[in-house]
Amino acid sequence: MKLTTTLTRPLLRSHLPKLLTPSPSPSPFSYTPIRHLGIPPAYLLDTYIPRHQLLTPIEVSKKRSLAHAHLQNCNLCPRRCNVNRYHKTGTCMIGAETAKVNVIAPHRGEEPCIQGYCGSGAVFFSGCNMRCVFCQNHEISHTLSGHDLTPTDLATWYLRLQNVGKVHNINLVTPEHVVPQVVLSILEAREMGLSIPVVYNTSSFDSLDSLKLLDGVVDIYLPDFKVWRVETARRLLKAEEYVETAKESIKAMYGQVGDLCFTSDGIAKKGVLVRHLVMPGLEEEGREIMRWLAREVSMDLYVHVMEQYRPDAYVGRRKRRNVEGGGDGEVRYKEINRAVREEEWGSVREAAVQAGLWRFCEVNEKGGFHL
Ligand code: SF4
Numbered sequence: 113m114k115l116t117t118t119l120t121r122p123l124l125r126s127h128l129p130k131l132l133t134p135s136p137s138p139s140p141f142s143y144t145p146i147r148h149l150g151i152p153p154a155y156l157l158d159t160y161i162p163r164h165q166l167l168t169p170i171e172v173s174k175k176r177s178l179a180h181a182h183l184q185n186c187n188l189c190p191r192r193c194n195v196n197r198y199h200k201t202g203t204c205m206i207g208a209e210t211a212k213v214n215v216i217a218p219h220r221g222e223e224p225c226i227q228g229y230c231g232s233g234a235v236f237f238s239g240c241n242m243r244c245v246f247c248q249n250h251e252i253s254h255t256l257s258g259h260d261l262t263p264t265d266l267a268t269w270y271l272r273l274q275n276v277g278k279v280h281n282i283n284l285v286t287p288e289h290v291v292p293q294v295v296l297s298i299l300e301a302r303e304m305g306l307s308i309p310v311v312y313n314t315s316s317f318d319s320l321d322s323l324k325l326l327d328g329v330v331d332i333y334l335p336d337f338k339v340w341r342v343e344t345a346r347r348l349l350k351a352e353e354y355v356e357t358a359k360e361s362i363k364a365m366y367g368q369v370g371d372l373c374f375t376s377d378g379i380a381k382k383g384v385l386v387r388h389l390v391m392p393g394l395e396e397e398g399r400e401i402m403r404w405l406a407r408e409v410s411m412d413l414y415v416h417v418m419e420q421y422r423p424d425a426y427v428g429r430r431k432r433r434n435v436e437g438g439g440d441g442e443v444r445y446k447e448i449n450r451a452v453r454e455e456e457w458g459s460v461r462e463a464a465v466q467a468g469l470w471r472f473c474e475v476n477e478k479g480g481f482h483l
Pocket residue numbers: 186187188189190191192193194195197201202203204205206241288289290
């Protein structure tokens with residue numbers, strides 16, 4: 113399950129780049145242009161055309177056929193249910209004709225470069241292929257509440273978000289279990305005039321087949337890398353294959369779209385932004401994740417080390433009383449039943465720097481986007 117972020121400082125017009133600034137000791141001839149808030153040239157785009165606009169008619173029809181084929185024998189995520197979703201459902205409990213959607217709205221709780229000035233066009237899908245005990249969005253992901261929308265319905269909503277909401281992108285939140293429906297909806301929306309980038313906001317529990325289907329459709333991958341140890345994944349995510357899957361998925365995402373790039377307004381248009389939510393007492397796992405990202409993916413990877421963990425979902429609930437009925441039940445997952453300490457977050461952030469990572473999502477002390 114993905115996490116959304118809350119800005120700790122409002123986004124102000126004064127945060128925009130100042131391209132011309134007087135030098136500290138001005139003289140009549142020492143007016144030097146300084147980029148206070150520059151985007152490194154390697155990550156600056158003059159213009160950007162979303163990838164879905166560049167697909168050829170043959171590629172579109174191949175993707176459509178592949179999407180339907182996957183639904184008839186679904187192995188699209190590591191659960192590998194092998195079911196025909198037109199007739200029955202697998203672990204994710206979602207069929208083939210529709211996706212269940214909880215909320216569609218312009219969203220201002222994402223990273224500054226994703227939400228920008230007008231918001232990100234968020235589509236929160238209900239259900240999930242994971243079962244994280246601490247899920248920070250469990251009202252949506254652990255229930256199947258919401259509306260059943262066909263790919264055509266979804267495409268219509270994307271156009272509304274773009275044309276009425278004026279959002280910067282379409283942000284698909286928890287879409288791993290409905291990738292075929294999502295791909296069909298984007299292909300339809302491009303015919304209807306969709307012209308903004310697509311963000312795939314994932315827990316990284318994706319299969320390579322699924323990412324191949326998304327190649328050419330998604331512009332920005334926003335994967336979480338949650339935990340490092342298999343035992344932790346088994347206990348807290350109920351998915352012991354998570355760690356290896358996340359490694360493989362993030363590498364494949366990076367292979368498709370590379371480093372995060374921006375247009376000069378500071379809005380991200382293409383690339384990978386990896387999130388890691390630091391967990392209480394699990395900071396060593398966070399440090400390992402940072403070292404792996406720098407070593408195996410790229411030191412230029414754009415990373416968000418997140419600190420807003422809170423006990424939620426099953427964490428802190430009491431087990432049932434014992435059979436004799438005596439005593440209070442034990443608190444569940446008590447090892448993560450607290451907030452993260454500042455020093456825990458700091459140690460993960462420091463490990464990231466030590467590993468060579470340098471592009472972080474955080475509030476810029478000098479104001480403006482931190483690019
Ligand atoms: S997407 Fe759903 S049906 Fe398909 S393999 Fe994953 S959990 Fe099973």
